[in-house]
Amino acid sequence: MNETHNPQLTSWIPSANIPGNDFPIQNLPFGVFRKKVTGLHHIGVAIGDQVVDITAARNEGLFNGLAEEAAEACSGDTLNRLLSLGRAHWSELRKRLSVLLSDTEERGKVERCLVPMTAVEMQLPVAVGDYTDFYASIYHATNVGSMFRPDNPLLPNYKYVPIGYHGRASSIVVSGTPVQRPSGQTKSDDAPAPVFGSTKQLDYELEVGFFIGPGNEMSKPIPISEAEHHIFGLCLVNDWSARDIQKWEYQPLGPFLAKNFATTISPWIVTLDALEPFRCPAFARPADDPAPLPYLDSTANVMTGGVNITLEVFLRSRKMREKKSDAFLVSSGNFKEMYWTLAQMLTHHASNGCNLRPGDLLASGTVSGTTKDSRGCLLERTWRGTEPLQLPSGEKRTFLEDGDEVTIRGYCERSNAVRIGFGECRGVIVG
Ligand code: MN
Numbered sequence: 001m002n003e004t005h006n007p008q009l010t011s012w013i014p015s016a017n018i019p020g021n022d023f024p025i026q027n028l029p030f031g032v033f034r035k036k037v038t039g040l041h042h043i044g045v046a047i048g049d050q051v052v053d054i055t056a057a058r059n060e061g062l063f064n065g066l067a068e069e070a071a072e073a074c075s076g077d078t079l080n081r082l083l084s085l086g087r088a089h090w091s092e093l094r095k096r097l098s099v100l101l102s103d104t105e106e107r108g109k110v111e112r113c114l115v116p117m118t119a120v121e122m123q124l125p126v127a128v129g130d131y132t133d134f135y136a137s138i139y140h141a142t143n144v145g146s147m148f149r150p151d152n153p154l155l156p157n158y159k160y161v162p163i164g165y166h167g168r169a170s171s172i173v174v175s176g177t178p179v180q181r182p183s184g185q186t187k188s189d190d191a192p193a194p195v196f197g198s199t200k201q202l203d204y205e206l207e208v209g210f211f212i213g214p215g216n217e218m219s220k221p222i223p224i225s226e227a228e229h230h231i232f233g234l235c236l237v238n239d240w241s242a243r244d245i246q247k248w249e250y251q252p253l254g255p256f257l258a259k260n261f262a263t264t265i266s267p268w269i270v271t272l273d274a275l276e277p278f279r280c281p282a283f284a285r286p287a288d289d290p291a292p293l294p295y296l297d298s299t300a301n302v303m304t305g306g307v308n309i310t311l312e313v314f315l316r317s318r319k320m321r322e323k324k325s326d327a328f329l330v331s332s333g334n335f336k337e338m339y340w341t342l343a344q345m346l347t348h349h350a351s352n353g354c355n356l357r358p359g360d361l362l363a364s365g366t367v368s369g370t371t372k373d374s375r376g377c378l379l380e381r382t383w384r385g386t387e388p389l390q391l392p393s394g395e396k397r398t399f400l401e402d403g404d405e406v407t408i409r410g411y412c413e414r415s416n417a418v419r420i421g422f423g424e425c426r427g428v429i430v431g
Contacts, residue, residue, distance in 0.1 A: 001276050002091075004028070004098040007418050011101045013114075015048030022411065022421025023047055025101055026277075028094055029233070029268035029422075030079055033120035041077035041123060046268050046423070047101055049117050054093075056113035062106060066092035078127045079269070083213045083232045084358035087273075090213070090232065094273055122267030124174045125235075126211055126359045131172060131263070132349060133207070133239055133255075133363045134164040138283075138339040140368035143380045159289050162296075162340040162348045164365075167239075168260035172361065175236075175266050179427045181402060182261040184245035199242035201385075202400040202429060205366040206313050206376035206408055207237040208335050210342055211269060212360040219353035224298045227343035228272060230356065234307070234342075236266040236408045236425035237363045243379055243399065265361070266408070266425035274420055278412035280306040282341045295351060296344045305341035309422075310334055311367055311410045313376065318403025320393045327407060328391050331381055333367050333374035335410075402431035 003009070004026065010017045011025040023029065023046040033044050033051055044051035054074040057063070063071045070093035073081040082090070100110050135141055138158065145153035157163070173179075181202055187194035213232040216222050222230055239259060246258030282305035291297060311334065314327035340348075345364070350356055366376040375381045378399055382388055385398035400406070405428045411421040 002095070004094055004273070005277050005417070007416055009098070009102050011047060012104050012107055013048045013050055013101065015050070016101070018048070020419065021048060022423050024418045024420060025098060026418040027270060027274050027420040028097055029270045029274065030082070030125065031268045032077060032079065032123040032125045033115070034123055035115060036119055036121060043074040043076070043079060043082070044115070045097055046117070050114045051117060051120055052097065052101070052110070053113045053115055057100070057110065060109040060113060062100060062109060063093070063096055067096040078359070079125050080127055080359040083126065083211060086214045087229055090271060091273055094271065122174055122176070124172065124265070125267060125269055126361070128169040128172050128359055128361045129357050130360045131167040131169040131363070132164050132360070133167045133259070133365060134162055134340065134345050135365040136162060136338045136340040136345060137364070137366055137368045137376070139337070139370055140366040140376060140380065143368060143375065147384050160293065162345050164345070164349070165254045167263065169361070171260055172263045172265060175264055175425045175427070177264065177427060178430045179240055179262045179264065181429055181431050182242055182245070182257070184242060184257050185248055186244040187248045194248055198431070199245055200399065201243035203241045203243050203378045204313065204400065204406045205239040205241055206311055206331065206333065207239050207363045207366060208309065208311070208410070209235045209237040209265060209361050209363040211235070212356045212358060212362065215357040215360070216350050216355055218355040221353060222347055222350040224296060224301055224343050224347040227346045230346060231272050231342060233269040233271040234275065235269050236410050236422050238264040238406060238408055238425050238427060239363060239366070240264065240427070241377070262427070264425055264427045266423050268423045270420065270422055275307055275412065277417040278308045278414060279304040280308045280336050282306050283337065283339050292344065296347060301341055301343050305343055306336040307342070308334065308336045308414065309410050309412050311408065314407040314409070315391070315397065316405045317391060317393055317395050317401065319395060320391065321405060323393070325392060327405070330389065331373055331375055333369045333376055335364070335367055337369050338364060338367065400429050402429050404429045
């Protein structure tokens with residue numbers, strides 16, 4: 001940890017110092033914003049209720065050395081070039097921004113680079129080349145397995161292989177984008193043949209995603225000791241899923257059209273640097289679980305491979321939104337309970353020589369815990385629709401209805417550190 005993590009550090013931007021705000025000076029997440037006035041896209045860093053325009057700050061002459069090189073890589077309209085540079089550049093830019101936003105020496109110049117969040121629309125932060133979704137929660141895997149295979153919920157490979165599938169990058173959208181209810185083939189158990197039509201079992205999946213920084217050459221695996229050098233930062237992910245389509249299509253090759261119609265991500269990428277105070281031990285495997293194979297095992301991963309992130313899912317029906325009711329908290333879980341760590345997922349992905357590239361998105365899979373209220377999707381939360389949710393409006397939910405708004409939030413909190421947040425990952429279902 002370094003001076004950017006100092007819990008005593010405050011910003012001269014008052015909104016950044018309000019306790020409970022997602023973007024204090026200890027966070028400094030990166031994103032791409034569009035100025036409503038000009039329509040132009042810029043790369044920015046969130047601070048309180050403001051965004052620092054990195055290119056504007058560079059034009060004020062506020063950077064030098066590696067920080068200047070990193071700021072120069074922020075002159076486009078995606079973060080890919082910055083991601084390709086690596087940790088030394090990211091960290092120097094972060095350190096300089098931390099000084100500029102706490103120390104008042106250059107305040108006049110920095111103020112000219114600030115844009116209020118109310119004057120911007122957030123964009124997709126990265127041009128995502130490839131998207132992979134894992135299945136890293138053993139509780140999610142066991143719950144889902146027990147619904148479909150009561151006698152054999154967890155398949156024998158689970159504790160050895162970080163299970164994943166290749167998703168679709170083209171349908172990744174930024175928070176706030178409406179999600180169209182998809183159509184597809186479904187077949188009820190008693191019907192002789194499938195029908196084509198709108199899904200009746202639309203679901204969300206609460207997930208955490210991480211963006212690849214420098215990639216690896218094809219046929220050059222990434223050892224677990226170097227895995228985190230290849231991770232820029234984390235975002236929230238909603239892997240929208242149509243359960244009835246999934247049930248009919250998933251065998252023998254896995255998810256396809258049930259999951260590639262939309263994936264929503266939060267616009268701000270919280271860097272691994274910012275998450276440093278919230279690292280924690282990897283999932284403690286029970287004594288009778290096998291140890292990970294050596295290529296997925298390291299002391300550092302065991303000691304600090306986890307990340308303590310509280311994750312929440314909120315639901316508001318159309319009726320609740322019209323009445324301006326508060327969103328209903330559907331579930332609350334923690335990312336530290338994942339069976340596989342970020343480093344293990346990344347190392348496994350590249351272990352066969354598969355080349356990862358800057359801007360690739362790897363997602364964790366549904367984050368579920370041990371309790372009912374920490375189950376990260378409706379399939380589990382309502383136990384396949386057999387235990388409907390009762391909303392405060394009097395409505396019931398098994399799966400999502402048109403007009404429902406799903407919002408994921410995430411934040412990190414511990415003693416002797418300033419709380420940092422991820423902002424939100426939100427989408428409304430349209431029929
Ligand atoms: Mn998923």
